[in-house]
Amino acid sequence: MPYAAINDTERRIDLSLGIHTSRIDEWDQSMIDYHRSEPTPYIALDRLIEHYRPLENAFLVDYGSGLGRINLYLNHRLELPGLGIEVDPDRVQQAWENLMSYAQTKQLPADRIDISFLGTKAEDYLPPEKANTFYLFHPFSDWIFREVLDQIVRSIDQWDRTVDIILYYPSFGYFQSLQHCSLFEEWLFVDCPWNKDERDGFWVFRHRSGADKEGHQ
Numbered sequence: 001m002p003y004a005a006i007n008d009t010e011r012r013i014d015l016s017l018g019i020h021t022s023r024i025d026e027w028d029q030s031m032i033d034y035h036r037s038e039p040t041p042y043i044a045l046d047r048l049i050e051h052y053r054p055l056e057n058a059f060l061v062d063y064g065s066g067l068g069r070i071n072l073y074l075n076h077r078l079e080l081p082g083l084g085i086e087v088d089p090d091r092v093q094q095a096w097e098n099l100m101s102y103a104q105t106k107q108l109p110a111d112r113i114d115i116s117f118l119g120t121k122a123e124d125y126l127p128p129e130k131a132n133t134f135y136l137f138h139p140f141s142d143w144i145f146r147e148v149l150d151q152i153v154r155s156i157d158q159w160d161r162t163v164d165i166i167l168y169y170p171s172f173g174y175f176q177s178l179q180h181c182s183l184f185e186e187w188l189f190v191d192c193p194w195n196k197d198e199r200d201g202f203w204v205f206r207h208r209s210g211a212d213k214e215g216h217q
Contacts (some may be wrong), residue, residue, distance in 0.1 A: 005110050006023070006024065009042070009043070010039075010041065011149055012094070013042045015070060017105055018034060018098075018104055018105035018137050019067070019101055020067065020094075020098060021067040021068060022039065023037075023039070023067065023070035023093070024037065025037040025038075025088075030067070032086075033140055033141040033143070033144050033147040034140045034144075035139055035140060035141075037064065037067070037088070039066060039067070040065075040069065040137050040168055042073065042201075043192075043194075044168065044192050044202070045070075045073055045077075047202075048166075048168075048190050048202050049074075049078065049193060051188065051190045052166070052188060052190060052202070052204060053205045054133065054161045054164055055133060055163075055164055057130075057132070058080055058081075059080075059081050059082055059083075059127075059130045059132055060081070060082030060133045060135060061082060061083050061084075061127060061131045061134050061135070062083070062085065062138065063085050063134065063135065063139050063148060064086065064087075064139025064140065064164045065084070065117060066086060066095070066167075067091055067094050067096060067098055068084055068094075068095035068099060068117060069094075070084070071083070071095075072098060072099065075102075075113065075114075075115055078215055080133075081114030081115060082114070082115055082137075083116050083118060083127055083131070084115075084116075084118070084198075085118055085120060086117060086119060087119070087120065087121050088119075089119050092117050094116055099116075101184075110178060112157070121142050122147075122148050123142060123147035123148055123151065125148075125151060127154055127155040128155070129161065130165055132161055132162065132163050133163070133164045134152060134163070134165045134166065135168070136165070136166070136167055136174075137168040137169060138167075138168070138169050138174070142171060142173030142177065145173065145177055146177045147176050149177050149178070149181060150167070153181065153183060156183060156207060160211075161209045162207065162208050162209045162212045163184075163206070164180070164187070164205070164206050165204070165205045165206075167205070168201075169201075170199065170203060175203075178205050183207045184207050185205065185206060185207075186203060186204075187205060187206035188203075189201060189202070189203055189204075190204075
């Protein structure tokens with residue numbers, strides 16, 4: 001299992017940002033292909049930020065965004081704009097409320113912060129051209145991930161661009177899907193050394209656009 005996310009340090013960081021994301025939500029049996037909503041630990045995100053350089057003009061899409069931690073914290077640390085995709089309407093509403101509170105701590109109108117949340121199934125979402133960074137903390141089953149990956153590939157086919165997929169605590173099935181996809185190669189691994197669980201880390205897979213490849217020849 002990942003490093004325990006819910007502790008006093010997590011809550012203190014939430015408080016400093018004016019948000020409430022330190023919570024784990026279980027699904028009932030009607031959503032067996034969607035996993036519980038669990039925030040990525042801040043300690044792990046800090047380690048990712050230490051080692052990962054975002055793409056130029058990065059726009060972050062967080063699948064299974066829950067209460068909005070990824071979008072809000074990476075906006076706070078890296079000023080990344082982005083979108084959270086969440087299937088549960090109550091969590092979407094709470095994420096919007098967190099955005100409003102976060103904006104207040106920044107002393108900015110909420111519409112000045114380029115973050116939004118969308119209530120939809122991840123597999124139904126076709127990323128727009130500006131979306132180039134995708135984050136997943138194992139939010140759903142392997143077969144839904146394959147459908148999500150198909151949508152990302154479809155988007156790349158329409159608008160070729162360099163794209164990163166960031167996986168935290170992934171299943172073997174996620175790796176298999178990416179290995180079978182000829183567009184992506186493993187770019188970076190960031191270990192979380194405080195945990196002996198070999199899955200506790202970040203894997204970044206990158207697709208380089210044709211223009212990017214030509215520029216590096």
